[in-house]
Amino acid sequence: MKNKTLQIIKIGGNIINDDNALTSFLKDFALLEGPKILVHGGGKKATEVSEAMGLEPKMIDGRRVTDEVNLEVVTMVYAGLLNKKITALLQQYNCNAIGLSGADANCIVAHKRIVEDVDFGFAGDVDTVNSEFVNVLVQNKITPVFCAITHDKKGQLLNTNADTIASEVSIAMSELYNTELNYVFEFKGVLLAIEDKNSVITEINLAKYEQLIEQGIISEGMIPKLHNCFIALKKGVQKVKIGDASLIKKTNNLYTTLSLK
C-alpha cells in the first residue's frame, strides 16, 4: 500500500557551481519533511579539473564524448568531490544523507550506450534501479544523494545523465511510494516568453504540452526535458514540478506542475 509521499529533487550546474546557492539550497532541502532523495548533476568543476590536468574535452559532432580519461575525471568529481561535499553539508544541517553512485549496493545498473551514429564512449543508459535497497535507506530515515555515475555490473562505471537518473529513480520508487519528482533549474518554471522570467506556465498537461510545442513556445532545449517528465508520469510518478531553487520552499508558489490530464 502506498501511503507516503517520497520527494525526489534534482539539482544541476546552476546551483552546484555557486557555493552560496548550494549552501542555501541544501539548508532548505534539509528542512524538507518526509522521505526524500537528492540527485545532482556535475557543473563546471569537471571541466575545471580536466583543464587543470591539461586534458582536451573530446567532442564528436559538437557533443561531448566520455573517453576513458574523461570517465576518470567525472568519477572523481561527481562521485568524489561533489557527492561527498554535498553529503557532508547535509550532515551539518542534520539531514542524514548518504552519497551514492549507481555501483554502490548495485543501486543503478546501466549499459554502455549502443553505438548508432556516434560512439559516446562510457555513457550509460539506465536499465534498473535497486528500489529495495533505496527503500532500506529511506525506511531508516537516511536520505540518498545520487551522483550521475552508474555501473554495468560487469566492473565498468558509466557517466549517466542526472535528469534521467532522477526520473528512473522516481519511476522505480513509485511502486512503493507516491513519488513527486522536482527538477530545479535556472528558471522559475516553463516560461511563456523567455524574456519574461515571471511568465511561468503553472500547469501543463499532455494536451497542453503538445499544443505548446506546436506553437513554438517550448524551446528546443526544453523538449527532451519535458518529454522525460511525461514519460515519468506515464510510468507511475504522481507529480512532476519544475522551478528554481525556491521550488522546495513552503512559501513558494510560482513553478510549473506537469500532469497527464
Add this chain to the structure above:
Amino acid sequence: MKNKTLQIIKIGGNIINDDNALTSFLKDFALLEGPKILVHGGGKKATEVSEAMGLEPKMIDGRRVTDEVNLEVVTMVYAGLLNKKITALLQQYNCNAIGLSGADANCIVAHKRIVEDVDFGFAGDVDTVNSEFVNVLVQNKITPVFCAITHDKKGQLLNTNADTIASEVSIAMSELYNTELNYVFEFKGVLLAIEDKNSVITEINLAKYEQLIEQGIISEGMIPKLHNCFIALKKGVQKVKIGDASLIKKTNNLYTTLSLK
C-alpha cells in the same frame, strides 16, 4: 549476544597501485564467506593527479600536510575514483559492496587534528563510528567499502589514516560481532629479518611485542602499525592478523597473528 565473526580487511598502496594485484585481491575478497568490511588506502594515484594538475605536495618537516587543494584531490581520488572502481569490481564479482566515506550516513565522525608542533591541515582523528548503520548494511548482506575520508559533522571533510579507520571500525563493531582485523601489506607478516621475506613471526603477543622492540627486531615503521593493532585488541577486537594479499585465502598459512596473551 555475539555469535558471528565479522572480518575487516585493510588494503594499501601496494595492491591499489597495481591493477592486476587489485583485481586478484578483490576476487578473493568477494569469495570470503560471512560478513566483511573492506578499508582501502590511497596509493600513488592522488600524487599522480596532483602532479597532473601542477600542484606541489605541501610538506612540513618532511611530513605531508593536507591543505585545501590537497583535500580536494584526495577526496576526488579516494572517495571518487578508487572507492567507486573497487565497488564496481566487487559488484562484478557478485559481492554486494557499497562505497562509503565517513560523511555517508554519518559513518565516521572525526575532528581536525589539534595543532601541536605541526599543523597537518585537514587531517582527521576519529571520534565515533556509526556501528548501528554499518550493522544495518551488514544485516542486509551488503559489504561496506570505506575510503580514508571522514567528516567532522560540521560540513568539513577530513583526510584520515586508513589503518586507523580499519582499527576504529573494528573496535566499534566488536560490540556486535566477534571482529577480526586483517592488515594486508607488502610482506608475508612481521619479519624476524627484513632480508628474509619468509622469516615470518607467526604469533606475537603483548609480551613478545615488547621484547621484539627491545631486541630491535621490529623496525621503526612497524612500531606505530603494531601499536594500533594492540590498542584494537585491548579495546575488544578478537583477533588481528598481518600478511600479504594471500592473507584472506583459505590456503594461506603464513602470516602474523597478534594477541594480547
